Amino acid sequence: MYSSTVSTIRHDWQAEEVLNLYALPFNDLLFKAQMIHRENFNPNEVQISSLLSIKTGSCSEDCGYCPQSARYDSGLKSEPLMAIDDVLQAAQRAKSQGATRFCMGAAWRKPKDSDVERVVEMVQGVKALGMETCVTLGMLTDEQTTRLQEGGLDYYNHNLDTSEDYYSEIITTRTYQDRLDTLKRVRNSGINVCCGGIVGMGESDLDRANLLIQLANMPQHPESVPVNMLVQVEGTPLMGTEPLDPLMFIRTIAVAKIMMPKSRVRLSAGRNEMSDEMQALCFFAGANSIFYGDKLLTTDNPMTNRDLALFDRLGLKSAGSSYA
Ligand code: SAM
Ligand code: DTB
Ligand code: SF4
Secondary structure (H helix, E strand, O other), rough: OOOOOOOOOOOHHHHOHHHHEEEEEHHHHHHHHHHHHHHOOOOOOEEEEEEEEEEEEEEOOOOOOOOEOOOOOOOOOOOOOHHHHHHHHHHHHHHOOOOEEEEEEEOOOOOOOHHHHHHHHHHHHHHHHEEEEEEOOOOHHHHHHHHHOOOOOOEEEOOOOHHHHHHHHHOOOOOOOHHHHHHHHHHOOOEEEEEEEEEEEOOOOHHHHHHHHHHOOOOOOOEEEEEEOOOOOOOOOOOOOOOOOOOHHHHHHHHHHHHHHOEEEOOOHHHHHHHHHHHHEEEEEEEEEEEEEEEOOOOOOOHHHHHHHHHHHHHHHHHOOOOO
16 A cells, blocks of 8 residues: 555546545545655646636537526626737736746637637747746637647647536537547647546536546546636526535545646636635645636636745745746
8 A cells, every 4th residue: 555656657547447546535545646646746846827818708608617608697798809918918917926827718619710810929929928828719620720839839728527428418519529629639739738627517426537537548648637626606507506525626636646647637716715725635636736816717716815825834836837
């Protein structure tokens, strides 16, 4: 039990084995995840990304969790694609607060080619500030993916969100295969893949296991795996869902780390509703990336001074940027 663990990169995970990991005694699971984590990363370093919604609301998709869908009345004010100068100002602010990666999100089912051209300019501007870049724009064509890669984009975020079986309970306007197709394009283009999901949507243990299996059994693990806790927003269909046991969220982080040892698992949406102690356990379970800054896309994230105090209390440091 206490002998050293050698991280192996596998792509053949089966449901039973993953459910058995989930079912380990909590201390055994976290110990295993932490051992694997420190074989691959400095356990006291966390990568810091900031998010900006560059195009907000009025989305044609019906994702049941999302306040940006045009189908639900979440009271959100829609905004068209932002001006480049405003995006760069926000990126500069995020950099001065300590973020090393700037993630730009757009409420599109899929972008138009002209949108992609404007996003490429944003990517180039943000890179010129010395930050890593990530965008999430919905489904992409081959040509659009190539444009983003040539424009120097570092990461593309496109989440699978849940298991294939549960997907149609949450989203009916696109298929799981649509998601997999875009992910394949991004992987083949050479852009780093950021792909994860949301838990706390009323899914079963098997759905959570199957989501992680989808991610880990890809030919190459996503470099970045965001694990979001559902942020319940008034007006969305998932408002009022029975909250997930926080310990099950922490278990999900640990199992993700064991299955994808070299990936950065991001403690993503939902941190505003988590205690400092719960976040500390997530970091112990192998999460080593966060969204930092007072807002996620449209909902609240912890204030930066709360995060700085938490880092200080836990002795955590920024992982820095490969562009520093
Ligand atoms: N429209 C694009 C798409 O869906 O890929 C990009 C933006 S979309 C807001 C990005 C991701 O945000 C979703 O895939 C989902 O994982 C996450 N997300 C959206 N609403 C959320 C919520 N209420 N709680 C947690 N995560 C959420
Ligand atoms: C991810 O996995 N989570 C982020 C980012 N990728 C784009 C988005 C979280 C959104 C939470 C709800 C909101 O603020 O609108
Ligand atoms: Fe649109 Fe993305 Fe929200 Fe779905 S998650 S409604 S695609 S913005």
